[in-house]
Amino acid sequence: MSAITLPVPSARPRSTGVACNCEPLALDPVSHPGESVSASLAAASRLGTAPLGFRGRIRAVDATGCGRSLPPAELERRLLEMGFVEGAMVEIRNQGLFGRDPIAIRVDHATVALRRAEANAIHVDAVDGAR
Amino acid sequence: MNELTAPELARIPAPPPPLPLAAPLLHVALVGNPNCGKTALFNALTGSRQKVANYPGVTVERKEGSFVTPAGRPVKLLDLPGTYSLRARSPDEEVTREIVLGHLPGEKRPELLLCVADATNLRLALRLVLELRHVGRPMLLALNMFDIARHRGFGIDTDRLAAELGVPVVPSVAVRRGGTQALLEQLDTLADSAPATTPDDWAPSGRAGTRALQREADRIIAACVTQPAKPDTVTSRLDSVLLHPVLGLAILLAVLFLMFQAVFSWAQPPMGAIKAGFDWLGTMAGTLLPDGLLRSFVRDGLIGGVGAVLVFLPQILVLFLFILVLEDFGYMARAAFLMDRIMGGAGLHGRAFIPLLSSFACAIPGIMATRVIDSRRDRLATIMVAPLMTCSARIPVYTLVIAAFIPDRTVWGVLSLQGLVMFALYAVGIGSALGVSFIFKRLVWRNTPAEPFMLELPDYKRPSPRSIFFGLTQRARIFLRRAGTTILAMMVIIWFLASVPRPPADADQAAINYSFAASIGHFMEPVLAPVGFNWQINVALLPGMAAREVAVASLGTVYSIAAEDDLGANRLGRTLAGKWSLATALALLAWYVFAPQCASTLATVRRETGSWAWMGLLFGYMLALAYAAAFVTYQTAVALGAG
Numbered sequence: 001m002s003a004i005t006l007p008v009p010s011a012r013p014r015s016t017g018v019a020c021n022c023e024p025l026a027l028d029p030v031s032h033p034g035e036s037v038s039a040s041l042a043a044a045s046r047l048g049t050a051p052l053g054f055r056g057r058i059r060a061v062d063a064t065g066c067g068r069s070l071p072p073a074e075l076e077r078r079l080l081e082m083g084f085v086e087g088a089m090v091e092i093r094n095q096g097l098f099g100r101d102p103i104a105i106r107v108d109h110a111t112v113a114l115r116r117a118e119a120n121a122i123h124v125d126a127v128d129g130a131r
Numbered sequence: 132m133n134e135l136t137a138p139e140l141a142r143i144p145a146p147p148p149p150l151p152l153a154a155p156l157l158h159v160a161l162v163g164n165p166n167c168g169k170t171a172l173f174n175a176l177t178g179s180r181q182k183v184a185n186y187p188g189v190t191v192e193r194k195e196g197s198f199v200t201p202a203g204r205p206v207k208l209l210d211l212p213g214t215y216s217l218r219a220r221s222p223d224e225e226v227t228r229e230i231v232l233g234h235l236p237g238e239k240r241p242e243l244l245l246c247v248a249d250a251t252n253l254r255l256a257l258r259l260v261l262e263l264r265h266v267g268r269p270m271l272l273a274l275n276m277f278d279i280a281r282h283r284g285f286g287i288d289t290d291r292l293a294a295e296l297g298v299p300v301v302p303s304v305a306v307r308r309g310g311t312q313a314l315l316e317q318l319d320t321l322a323d324s325a326p327a328t329t330p331d332d333w334a335p336s337g338r339a340g341t342r343a344l345q346r347e348a349d350r351i352i353a354a355c356v357t358q359p360a361k362p363d364t365v366t367s368r369l370d371s372v373l374l375h376p377v378l379g380l381a382i383l384l385a386v387l388f389l390m391f392q393a394v395f396s397w398a399q400p401p402m403g404a405i406k407a408g409f410d411w412l413g414t415m416a417g418t419l420l421p422d423g424l425l426r427s428f429v430r431d432g433l434i435g436g437v438g439a440v441l442v443f444l445p446q447i448l449v450l451f452l453f454i455l456v457l458e459d460f461g462y463m464a465r466a467a468f469l470m471d472r473i474m475g476g477a478g479l480h481g482r483a484f485i486p487l488l489s490s491f492a493c494a495i496p497g498i499m500a501t502r503v504i505d506s507r508r509d510r511l512a513t514i515m516v517a518p519l520m521t522c523s524a525r526i527p528v529y530t531l532v533i534a535a536f537i538p539d540r541t542v543w544g545v546l547s548l549q550g551l552v553m554f555a556l557y558a559v560g561i562g563s564a565l566g567v568s569f570i571f572k573r574l575v576w577r578n579t580p581a582e583p584f585m586l587e588l589p590d591y592k593r594p595s596p597r598s599i600f601f602g603l604t605q606r607a608r609i610f611l612r613r614a615g616t617t618i619l620a621m622m623v624i625i626w627f628l629a630s631v632p633r634p635p636a637d638a639d640q641a642a643i644n645y646s647f648a649a650s651i652g653h654f655m656e657p658v659l660a661p662v663g664f665n666w667q668i669n670v671a672l673l674p675g676m677a678a679r680e681v682a683v684a685s686l687g688t689v690y691s692i693a694a695e696d697d698l699g700a701n702r703l704g705r706t707l708a709g710k711w712s713l714a715t716a717l718a719l720l721a722w723y724v725f726a727p728q729c730a731s732t733l734a735t736v737r738r739e740t741g742s743w744a745w746m747g748l749l750f751g752y753m754l755a756l757a758y759a760a761a762f763v764t765y766q767t768a769v770a771l772g773a774g
Contacts, residue, residue: 069583073338078585080341081215083254085349093367097376098472102481102584104374109252111366111588113468113481118583 047090047105048120055091056124058084063121075121083107084122154204157322158239160230162263163247164255165213166461166589168275171305172247173210174601176315183605186235191226191502201312202319209241215255217262218335220505231266232333243321244270245314250280250287250302251590253356257348258341260296267331270298271321273314277302279592284359292355297329306595366590373462379469386462390453391491391557394523398445405445409438427630428623436622436684441614446523448603450492455602458485459594464586471584477565478572479516480509481584487513487564490520494732496606498739506582512568514739515749518732519564519725521557524679528723529556531683535704536716552720559724563756613731625685629670643689662722662758663715663765663774679729714768721764725757 044059048066061079063072070078084090084107093111094104102115163169174181177196186193194210211230212223219225226235233240244263248256253274260272274280274287293300301317304310336344373379413434420426457463463485471481479487482504490497497517504510521529537549629648643649651673652666659669667689675682687703690710707716737746768774 075583077218077338077341078220078583080338080345081218081255082585082587083345085342085345087346087349094370094374094468095376096469096472097380102468102471104370104468104588106367108254109590110254111370111590113464113471113584113586113588115471115584118585 044123044125046120047092047122047124048103048116048118050092050124052092052095052100052103054124054126055089056126058086058088058090058122059125060086060123061121062123063118066118066121069118072121075118079118079121082112083110084112089127090122090124154202154322157204157206157243157318158209158241159206159243159245159318160209160211160241161245161247162211162227162231162259163213164215164249164259164587166587167213167247167249167252167256168305169213169247170210171595171598172273172275172303172311173208174598175305175311177208179604181601181605186226186238191223192499200315200319200322202323204319204322206318208245214259216259216336216341217266217333221502223502231263231268241268243318244268245318246270246272246298247275248272250274250277251283251285253352254345254348257296257351258344260298261344261347262333262336264297264329265331265333267329267333269321270329271314271317272296272298272300273303274300275303275305276592278304278307278310283363284361286357288355288357292351295351295355306597363590369591370465370588373465374468379465383466383469386457387488390450393453394446394449398449401445402442405442406438409434409441412438424630424633428626431688432623432626433619435687436626437614437619441611443523443527444607444610446526447492447610448607450523451603451606452599454489454492455599456594459592459598461589461591464588467586468588474565477568478512478576479565479568480504480506480513480582482586483509483513487517487520490517490522493522493524494518494520495735498732498735501739504582508576509582511740511745512571512576514736515571515745516564516568518736518749518753519560519567521560521724522679524729525723525726527683528675528679529553529720531686531704531707532716532720535708536711536713556720556724563725567752622684622688625670625688629688648689661765662761663712663718663769664722664761665711665715667710668715668719675726675729679723679726682723713773714765717768717773718761718765722757722761725753725760 045056047054047056047058050056061076061084063070063075063079066072066075069075088107091106092103093106096102100116102113103119104111104113105119161169161173173194173196177198180198181194181196184193184195185191191212196208196210197206198208199205209230211227214224214227217228217231219228229235230238230241231244244266246256246260246263248260260270263270272293274289277287280287287302289300289302299317299321301313303314373382413430416430416434417426420429454463457466466488467481467484470484474481474483483501485503486497486500488497489500494517497520498514501510501513501517504513533549533552537552540548542548542551625648627647628651629643629646631647632645634645648670649666652669655669655672656666659672664672667686670689671682671685675685683703686707690703690706711719733746733750736749737743740746765774
């Protein structure tokens with residue numbers, strides 16, 4: 001199984017080889033998301049509905065209406081604290097037997113387990129090579 | 132190839148000259164994400180000079196150790212609970228924040244923060260470092276597992292990293308001798324130079340603040356870290372098997388099966404040795420001391436009582452060996468992943484799996500391990516059912532009764548009937564835990580939503596024998612301390628009740644029939660007769676609440692005193708077989724599946740829940756279940772002709 005790697009960006013002075021999955025601010029598709037996210041998300045899909053093996057980049061983290069477990073603002077903060085921020089690359093590596101839940105998501109060099117209901121707060125754009 | 136030699140060492144300044152006088156004590160705190168190798172580093176730095184206690188008022192484990200730097204400076208090192216941010220979500224993380232900010236009463240604010248980061252996984256660690264820059268303490272960042280990172284092809288520019296963060300950075304390898312040398316020397320340098328302090332203006336960051344910090348951390352990583360050309364695939368290949376929806380569950384079951392096999396078979400030889408040792412001590416005491424109260428006290432009370440409990444040390448160590456190895460390997464979080472949906476059906480959180488598994492050794496570490504569960508509801512649900520897991524203290528009761536009453540024959544050609552009964556008792560415990568938790572979910576927490584499942588699955592790594600050794604010695608020490616205090620005290624009381632008052636000179640019955648124990652046992656008879664217990668069992672039930680394994684020792688005391696001869700522990704079973712009916716024996720087994728909690732477990736529940744009500748509820752429901760189960764078992768067995 002292949003890990004997450006990005007195409008090498010144009011070489012910069014101090015960074016050689018493959019850059020970190022999260023690129024500098026200026027290159028991010030959503031550079032300064034506010035506390036609410038605009039309707040442009042319609043084009044992105046939700047990570048919680050993605051199939052096993054999906055690879056993509058986080059467009060936005062917005063928990064409005066996701067999961068019945070926590071207030072949306074709190075769920076969003078916890079996802080951010082686990083490293084799910086805009087611009088990060090994610091890949092669904094594994095899933096459970098019942099209801100394909102929970103899912104194991106590779107974010108950069110870490111793996112985080114989530115239930116699909118909460119993963120729906122993560123809006124993603126598929127990246128080439130995704131199944 | 133993984134030694135910390137060439138470039139890293141060259142960058143470290145020469146050690147300062149030895150301090151002329153006794154240097155002042157330096158207080159250092161270890162801070163880092165969960166799974167970053169913090170505990171391994173703590174063990175490497177402090178060796179055996181560790182003290183484990185609790186923080187006053189809260190039940191968070193406080194681990195402190197000490198060591199001396201190369202320049203001779205004494206250091207007190209505090210291992211703070213792992214956290215992703217100072218915005219604490221669990222009691223453990225709160226302790227970390229309060230100490231770092233100097234707000235915990237009675238706890239000295241650390242003079243230096245030693246941040247630990249897994250060098251192969253820097254994103255979340257660097258965000259924590261950036262957050263810690265706002266607490267106004269000098270800091271040092273240790274890039275732990277640096278050898279693994281280099282082996283995988285990461286190139287980390289530590290000079291640039293130190294410049295970007297404004298914090299000295301040293302590589303470290305906690306699990307290798309000499310792997311902390313650079314770190315120790317840097318500590319001396321920092322302590323001598325009175326490093327510049329950062330602003331003391333920490334405030335909980337909102338969503339925007341967390342995003343900004345993470346972006347800054349990601350920018351620094353992009354600038355200082357060269358990613359490996361070829362990604363490491365060990366973890367993903369292992370996960371494709373171990374987290375496989377079907378195969379993964381099968382492997383988990385196999386691991387659990389192997390674990391229980393080991394607990395029962397590997398532990399036998401040392402258990403036999405311990406038992407033989409205590410038997411020999413008892414015989415020695417019998418020949419050396421004159422006949423009378425003192426001989427009875429030393430032989431039956433002290434040696435017999437403590438020996439009956441110490442015999443279980445090997446089983447507890449084997450169980451913890453498995454738990455520690457699996458934890459260190461990175462499998463425990465995977466087990467939680469695999470079990471999340473299954474346990475969720477019963478209203479339990481996936482994270483409850485680890486505490487419940489520990490409860491098979493003892494409910495106390497299990498209940499304490501529930502601290503990893505953030506939500507109070509999920510934590511309480513786990514605490515309420517953890518004591519239903521068959522703890523190792525119940526094994527002696529089961530073993531004794533099964534060996535005495537269940538015929539030693541095979542069924543279906545391969546399975547031992549005794550083993551099957553043992554397995555059934557475990558299964559009833561697990562089944563009732565799920566059932567009780569389901570009822571709690573329906574009755575108590577009908578309207579409380581479930582907590583999200585959010586758990587980091589650390590990359591697999593080879594377990595470190597050193598860390599496992601430290602963990603095991605710690606567990607052994609806790610168990611021995613308990614055996615030397617609570618259990619010993621209870622055994623002395625039991626012996627006293629069973630021996631005093633002495634029988635009159637013209638006594639025509641066994642001495643114990645004149646003792647306080649007999650009075651108490653007879654007093655309880657009307658209540659316990661319907662479940663088939665005689666007064667000797669009633670006497671043993673009381674100390675069994677102090678610690679369940681004591682019940683066996685008490686039965687030994689009661690019957691050996693009653694028989695007034697040298698009744699070896701191995702002969703107790705035969706004695707019981709002659710005195711109890713099968714129905715009584717089965718009822719006792721059923722009782723002990725639910726056996727009202729031992730006093731230390733109740734005390735732990737009281738502390739962890741902070742409420743007498745939860746403790747009372749636990750005690751009440753388990754007592755009711757135990758009585759009901761024993762009643763049904765006894766009456767059914769009698770009706771079937773086993774009375």
